[in-house]
Amino acid sequence: MLTKVAPTVRQRATSLLRTIQNHSGNCPCHACTSSAIAGLGAVAARKLASAPPLKEYAFELAASNIRYGNGVTREVGMDFKNIGAKKVAVFTDSNILNLDPMKNAIAALESEGIQYEIFSNVRVEPKDPAVKEAIAWAKGYGADAYLAVGGGSVMDTCKIASLYESYPDADFLDFVNAPIGKGRPIDKKLKPLIAVPTTAGTGSETTGTAIFDLVSAKAKTGIAHRALKPLLGIVDPINTRSMPSQVKSSSGLDVLCHSLESWTAIPFNERVPRPTNPILRPAYQGANPISDVFSLEALKMTVKYLPRTVHDAGDVEAQEKMILAATLAGVGFGNAGVHLCHGLSYPISGMNKGYKHAGYQVDHSIIPHGVSVAVTAPQVFRFTGPTNPERHLIAAEIFGADITNAKAESAGEILGEAIQEFLLKLGDQPRGISDLGFTKDDIPALVEGALPQARVLMLAPNFQNEDDRKREDLAKILEASLTY
CATH class of the missing domain: 1.20.1090.10 (Dehydroquinate synthase-like - alpha domain)
Structure with a gap:
């Protein structure tokens, strides 16, 4: 009669490491579990914990929907009507407020009977007090959709305001990139945002990135998560003609x-x-x-x-x-x-x-x-x-x-x-x-x-x-x- 011999801790650790390296047909992200490590014993677990971190094996593509063409800003009212938006928070800065890109966007909203209010106090290259002011305004207004008309500062401020309006109890640094902030993942769907860039630079209409100056750190930082990316980027070349x-x-x-x-x-x-x-x-x-x-x-x-x-x-x-x-x-x-x-x-x-x-x-x-x-x-x-x-x-x-x-x-x-x-x-x-x-x-x-x-x-x-x-x-x- 043959007797099975229990594998040693060393053998179990070797087997698990081999499984991780070869993936063994399992999802590499989940091949090494906490229960498996616990079963190794203290010495082997410490050795495993000190092993070099595994490299990435996949990438993801995420980008906003993009509409490009001369004059497409005039369609933004229909876009909000098509998604059922009834109350839109519009973000811009004091320079863009009285220029054609903003006038055309507002005319588009009014032509479709969309209710809106404008926050025009966005700061160019914003610092965190200005961003917090925008958040407070967004919380007070309670929109069901957002429109950003401006450069990267406007689009980024709008993204952050929308985020914290959806997380009213969050601390300001909760979602800010680590190690400056806590780097908390965004685990809910945010309200739809349409971005209309007026500069040819940041590409913020496509990304889930929002940047600002954190005064206490004397440096820029930001929030980066796919959930922040706009639903639609309206890329209208006419809007850049007024740039100095x-x-x-x-x-x-x-x-x-x-x-x-x-x-x-x-x-x-x-x-x-x-x-x-x-x-x-x-x-x-x-x-x-x-x-x-x-x-x-x-x-x-x-x-x-x-x-x-x-x-x-x-x-x-x-x-x-x-x-x-x-x-x-x-x-x-x-x-x-x-x-x-x-x-x-x-x-x-x-x-x-x-x-x-x-x-x-x-x-x-x-x-x-x-x-x-x-x-x-x-x-x-x-x-x-x-x-x-x-x-x-x-x-x-x-x-x-x-x-x-x-x-x-x-x-x-x-x-x-x-x-x-x-x-x-x-x-x-x-x-x-x-x-x-x-x-x-x-x-x-x-x-x-x-x-x-x-x-x-x-x-x-x-x-x-x-x-x-x-x-x-x-x-x-x-x-x-x-x-x-």
């Missing part, structure tokens, strides 16, 4: 960095840790085959059309192409993510010493988002070049660089030089962070302000190392970005 040249320029530079950063982000299957539940999979996932298509096409369009729209106010074709490029880049980075340019831009904006960019009709100092991301771009891509020379050279060629005999080790330098030349030719841009008022003495504070931006820094190639090394790398990039 400097606004076209800085908005377009955001498109440029969205596309470059998402194109060069770490691959989705290199991101760690693998989520234990699909609801925990972040919106920013790393470069993937679908995001690549959108990011690369957006880059090509921006390099071609941004200089034209900045230097020729009458170039209608360029304006049409740039707002489309912004939307394409939004789909790309909204799923792949951005990395170092954006991670560094948040403290650059949040620690503004009084710089006010030309062309912005605001009563406060402002470093436009596109300016803050582009000012470090030449050095960022010099730094990331060694991680994926082929992608950096492909991007450099789009800028017009001759890569015929380029060496892989020179890819970052070639792309950095191409970006720098592009910025100089575009004009009206600060030539480094020193033009924004920063000195070498500010670099340690800027580094500390960037480090908490985990959701974007984790996607940066050549940046997966210990914190002390990260500080050194960020400081080197910033010091090299003082002037160019």
Whole structure:
């Protein structure tokens, strides 16, 4: 008679680890359960817990429905009627309030008999007190749908107001990205939001991302979750015709960095840790085959059309192409993510010493988002070049660089030089962070302000190392970005 011998703890641990690595036909997200770990014994469980985290194995595509065409703003009233909305909260800023995009949107609502009220106190590059004011207004109004007409600041403020109106008891930091906030998942469907962009930049009409300045942290942060993405983005090129040249320029530079950063982000299957539940999979996932298509096409369009729209106010074709490029880049980075340019831009904006960019009709100092991301771009891509020379050279060629005999080790330098030349030719841009008022003495504070931006820094190639090394790398990039 044969007697079965109970497997040892070591054998059970080995078997379970083998199961995890090979997936054993099960869903990889759920292959290792808490009960299985508990059954291993204390020693084996500790060894398992200290094992390297599993890498991601999947990516998801999420984007708003998009309608593109000259004059489609006039359809927004019918859109709300079609979804049964009867009471719409309209968000805009004081500049857009009296311009044609807003007039056309309101006329569309009135033509369909849609009740509405307008919140026009959105701040450009909003700080958290302004966002909290918008939340309080939304809670008081109690809309059943939302309409945002404006640039990224308007769309982002509207997203956040809608979110917290649906979670009236939530603390303000509950949904803010960790580690600055609690990173709480959004587990309910929000009220429908239609976004009408009036700038060709953020791509916020496509994404579940909303950014603001957190005063206490002296840095930008935000909320990123697929549930925040608008139901529909109304991409109407006519709405961008009133943009001043400097606004076209800085908005377009955001498109440029969205596309470059998402194109060069770490691959989705290199991101760690693998989520234990699909609801925990972040919106920013790393470069993937679908995001690549959108990011690369957006880059090509921006390099071609941004200089034209900045230097020729009458170039209608360029304006049409740039707002489309912004939307394409939004789909790309909204799923792949951005990395170092954006991670560094948040403290650059949040620690503004009084710089006010030309062309912005605001009563406060402002470093436009596109300016803050582009000012470090030449050095960022010099730094990331060694991680994926082929992608950096492909991007450099789009800028017009001759890569015929380029060496892989020179890819970052070639792309950095191409970006720098592009910025100089575009004009009206600060030539480094020193033009924004920063000195070498500010670099340690800027580094500390960037480090908490985990959701974007984790996607940066050549940046997966210990914190002390990260500080050194960020400081080197910033010091090299003082002037160019």
